[in-house]
Amino acid sequence: MSVVAHREATTGGFWSRTSLGQKQLIWAWGFLAVPLLFYVVIRFWPTFQAFYLSVTDWTITKPAEFVGLENYKRLFADPLFWQVFRNTFVYLILGTPISLMISFIVAYYLDRVRFMHTFIRALYFLPFLTTAAAMAWVWRWFYQPVPIGVINDVLAGFGIPQQPFLRSTTQALPAVLAPAVWAGLGFQIIIFLAGLRAIPVTYYEAARIDGLSEGAILRKITLPLLKPTLVFLVVFSSIGFLRIFDQVYNINTNDPGGPLNSTKPLVLMIYQTAFSSYEMGYAAAQTVVLFLILLVISLVQLRLMRDR
Amino acid sequence: MRFRHLIASVALGVATLAASGARAVEIEYWQYVFDTRVKAMNQLIAKFQEANPDIKVKQTTFPYADYQTKVAASILAGQGPDVVQLFYGWTDNFIAGKMIRPLRAEAFPAADIERDFFPIVSAMKRGNDYYGLPTAVRSLALFYNKKAFKDAGLDPNNPPKTLEELIAAAEKTTKRDGSGNITSAGMTLDMTGQDHQWWREVLIRQFGGTPYTENDTKVTYNDEAGLKALTFYTDLQKKHKVGQAGFMDEGQAAFRAGLAAMTIDGTFRLGSFGTIKSFEWGVTELPANAQGVRSNYASYFANAITTKAEGEKLAAAEKFLAYVSSPEAMNIWMEVVGELPARRTAALTPENIAHPIYGPFLKGLEYAHTTLFKDELAQRQVAIDMVNRVLIGNEEPKASLAKAAEAEQAILDRAKR
Numbered sequence: 001m002s003v004v005a006h007r008e009a010t011t012g013g014f015w016s017r018t019s020l021g022q023k024q025l026i027w028a029w030g031f032l033a034v035p036l037l038f039y040v041v042i043r044f045w046p047t048f049q050a051f052y053l054s055v056t057d058w059t060i061t062k063p064a065e066f067v068g069l070e071n072y073k074r075l076f077a078d079p080l081f082w083q084v085f086r087n088t089f090v091y092l093i094l095g096t097p098i099s100l101m102i103s104f105i106v107a108y109y110l111d112r113v114r115f116m117h118t119f120i121r122a123l124y125f126l127p128f129l130t131t132a133a134a135m136a137w138v139w140r141w142f143y144q145p146v147p148i149g150v151i152n153d154v155l156a157g158f159g160i161p162q163q164p165f166l167r168s169t170t171q172a173l174p175a176v177l178a179p180a181v182w183a184g185l186g187f188q189i190i191i192f193l194a195g196l197r198a199i200p201v202t203y204y205e206a207a208r209i210d211g212l213s214e215g216a217i218l219r220k221i222t223l224p225l226l227k228p229t230l231v232f233l234v235v236f237s238s239i240g241f242l243r244i245f246d247q248v249y250n251i252n253t254n255d256p257g258g259p260l261n262s263t264k265p266l267v268l269m270i271y272q273t274a275f276s277s278y279e280m281g282y283a284a285a286q287t288v289v290l291f292l293i294l295l296v297i298s299l300v301q302l303r304l305m306r307d308r
Numbered sequence: 309m310r311f312r313h314l315i316a317s318v319a320l321g322v323a324t325l326a327a328s329g330a331r332a333v334e335i336e337y338w339q340y341v342f343d344t345r346v347k348a349m350n351q352l353i354a355k356f357q358e359a360n361p362d363i364k365v366k367q368t369t370f371p372y373a374d375y376q377t378k379v380a381a382s383i384l385a386g387q388g389p390d391v392v393q394l395f396y397g398w399t400d401n402f403i404a405g406k407m408i409r410p411l412r413a414e415a416f417p418a419a420d421i422e423r424d425f426f427p428i429v430s431a432m433k434r435g436n437d438y439y440g441l442p443t444a445v446r447s448l449a450l451f452y453n454k455k456a457f458k459d460a461g462l463d464p465n466n467p468p469k470t471l472e473e474l475i476a477a478a479e480k481t482t483k484r485d486g487s488g489n490i491t492s493a494g495m496t497l498d499m500t501g502q503d504h505q506w507w508r509e510v511l512i513r514q515f516g517g518t519p520y521t522e523n524d525t526k527v528t529y530n531d532e533a534g535l536k537a538l539t540f541y542t543d544l545q546k547k548h549k550v551g552q553a554g555f556m557d558e559g560q561a562a563f564r565a566g567l568a569a570m571t572i573d574g575t576f577r578l579g580s581f582g583t584i585k586s587f588e589w590g591v592t593e594l595p596a597n598a599q600g601v602r603s604n605y606a607s608y609f610a611n612a613i614t615t616k617a618e619g620e621k622l623a624a625a626e627k628f629l630a631y632v633s634s635p636e637a638m639n640i641w642m643e644v645v646g647e648l649p650a651r652r653t654a655a656l657t658p659e660n661i662a663h664p665i666y667g668p669f670l671k672g673l674e675y676a677h678t679t680l681f682k683d684e685l686a687q688r689q690v691a692i693d694m695v696n697r698v699l700i701g702n703e704e705p706k707a708s709l710a711k712a713a714e715a716e717q718a719i720l721d722r723a724k725r
Contacts, residue, residue, distance in 0.1 A: 060377070060380045060381070060384075060405065061380055061384075061401050061402070061404050061405025061406075061407065062404055062405065140557065141557070144554075144556065144557055145489065145490075145552065145554065145555060146485065146489045146491065147485075147491050147567070148556060156485070156487065156489070161487065162487075162489055164554075164700075166554070167553065167554040167700060168700060169700055169701065254498075254500035254501075254558065255500050255689070255692050255696075258692065258693075258696070259696045259700055260693055260696050260697065260700065260701065261693075272685075275377060276683075276685040276686070277683050277685070277686055278376075278377075278380075278401070
């Protein structure tokens with residue numbers, strides 16, 4: 001009895017002795033602890049475990065044994081890794097500028113359209129809501145040879161020889177990239193529109209009174225003030241293209257990443273190593289490499305595009 | 309007073325439940341989701357429980373894509389099935405992971421297995437021990453579109469018997485548009501389907517070679533026979549132009565749509581082709597070579613007992629495994645799923661052999677081979693890439709074959725470690 005009373009006195013004492021600011025801090029951390037704990041257990045812990053796994057030869061069925069940097073040596077000696085590395089960067093280097101360019105142009109003009117503005121915006125946003133798997137299957141059929149491929153039927157109608165698209169080592173990657181770019185447009189357009197709306201109208205009015213041309217307004221006012229939006233979208237879409245997976249996997253499910261690995265990105269190689277060959281250690285090493293690539297690219301981009 | 313009654317009845321109920329629970333052994337059975345397979349297994353479980361009222365079998369299923377990972381993860385965690393279905397090609401993996409146990413020789417004598425089952429069941433044997441038994445087996449055959457044959461002036465009741473006749477029939481049934489594009493193929497080319505099995509275990513042997521030696525751990529197809537087999541296959545597109553890889557996306561889709569006169573596929577396709585309404589199709593044995601040599605590729609899913617089953621569960625699991633590999637179970641499986649019985653006596657009945665559809669598949673079983681894959685998907689990919697290098701990359705078949713042999717040997721060597 002006396003113990004309980006004593007304890008109540010001390011806790012009550014502690015709580016009454018803390019200032020309002022400290023109390024707020026305790027509450028804030030109390031609430032933050034839940035998602036923090038979740039992140040540590042669900043996200044960060046497995047991430048660190050991946051680093052450990054990458055120096056073992058774990059295969060799910062065989063217990064893990066320490067093998068040092070064996071997995072990394074094998075990875076850098078594997079020609080498939082270098083091809084996949086190249087592919088991943090082609091997705092990035094083609095995908096990011098093309099998608100940003102198109103979405104900016106669309107957003108720039110859509111911003112001026114009043115007629116059916118919301119409807120058009122919704123139309124652009126629609127593909128973003130569609131499941132990547134469903135979309136990839138539809139495009140897969142678009143790209144088929146005659147008599148069922150829509151694109152080749154049109155080409156044949158104009159007397160142009162039919163194109164192999166997904167059955168070509170040179171055309172397959174752009175063919176896979178096209179639906180991926182298209183699917184991401186809606187999101188980027190919305191963000192660009194929000195960025196454009198955030199620029200104060202008074203700047204434009206002042207510029208027009210001073211007689212600046214539309215081109216000059218775009219260069220001197222719109223683009224510089226859009227920089228934060230642009231930085232966000234460049235980083236966001238770069239990471240998206242570096243991690244491209246479902247589009248590639250679903251457009252060619254029978255030979256994922258094919259033909260002859262010409263469309264295989266790093267993430268797909270990791271997936272196949274882990275879940276069809278069960279070489280978990282080797283897959284973890286690939287994951288670590290992907291992690292480092294993402295880290296470096298994000299840091300470089302943030303630095304390059306940071307405001308001075 | 310009423311409250312006491314309530315307590316008493318609840319206690320009685322609990323006691324009865326506990327008693328019946330103690331009497332019935334519950335074992336778990338896992339397989340992947342495939343409508344007809346699940347249905348057939350439900351029937352087998354019902355029959356088994358009727359005969360063994362003291363055993364309850366619980367069936368759990370999930371998608372094929374995650375199947376191996378989930379089985380491995382759960383057994384290693386001490387949970388999961390007592391009896392598990394696995395592809396024969398995963399056996400090494402499952403044994404290495406201590407997931408399945410050898411069948412006790414007293415319950416399943418090896419001599420009986422070898423006398424009663426088709427020889428391909430030896431793929432489940434390691435040393436003197438069998439690690440599982442199949443209910444049903446699958447083999448390949450040539451499907452042909454009777455309407456396409458008739459339209460091309462061929463006899464729909466006389467399908468090609470040799471490789472030469474196959475090419476001749478394919479040439480007659482191929483249709484092209486003005487610019488030479490194929491609009492209806494004579495023969496499907498689809499390495500991602502069953503063609504890699506056809507090439508590996510059938511064509512190579514028919515051209516005088518062997519795909520592997522030393523229990524399929526050494527690649528031996530990088531020779532004259534392998535080259536002839538590869539050239540025969542790629543010539544279907546390059547020289548004879550009777551088919552095109554990627555036409556209609558998949559070979560089976562082209563055949564289903566009536567846009568391919570012939571395709572090679574397995575027993576597992578019967579259910580899907582059975583729903584074709586627009587034309588009549590037939591099945592015939594895989595074509596022989598000029599000397600009359602035939603071969604086939606057979607595969608199966610086996611049922612095995614896991615290391616998790618101990619004591620009375622192990623005894624129950626053995627009883628259940630014995631039942632699902634009995635002739636009765638095999639006949640039910642054939643009726644519901646369409647796969648062939650794994651026991652000779654159940655399969656080779658006069659009625660089955662004369663059957664227009666099952667007959668050709670059953671004949672194939674007699675001379676079929678079974679590849680002991682180490683990593684089926686990776687080895688299949690090697691074959692896909694080998695053909696793509698020739699068809700898309702215009703590489704010489706000889707160079708492409710050598711690369712494939714090297715890549716596949718690397719996969720086999722890695723698995724040995």
